[in-house]
Amino acid sequence: MVEMHRIFKKQSLMIIALLIVCAIGWGFTSYHAIFAGLALGALCGLFNFWNLVRRMESFDRKTRQGQKVKSLGTLIRYASAILAAAVALSWPEHFNVASTVVGLMIPYMLLFVDRILVHLKN
Secondary structure, eight states: OHHHHHHHHHHHHHHHHHHHHHHHHHHHSSOHHHHHHHHHHHHHHHHHHHHHHHHHHHHHHHHHHTOOOOOOOHHHHHHHHHHHHHHHHHOTTTOOHHHHHHHHHHHHHHHHHHHHHHHHHO
């Protein structure tokens, strides 16, 4: 589980860097909706990844103790993604829907690339 916390910390730093880039892009370009949608999606994606790490830790602890485990919180992650899409659809002048969806996938893409790099090193 220590490995998952290390991965989450690394991803959090990358997402914060992305959010800084989005803020700069929002402030200095005319693509306000695209950068705002990307930031919204990335924040919800980071929340989803944090929730997954937290649930996996609970799953690990409960299985070691021999307790029954309910779920890994898939419904909450779906609800978060639906909420991000609903916000983007409700205010299309402020958020771009396509960039919100791309932002939702950024933590998973970063995780995929990180795992490939780790396996290439070993």
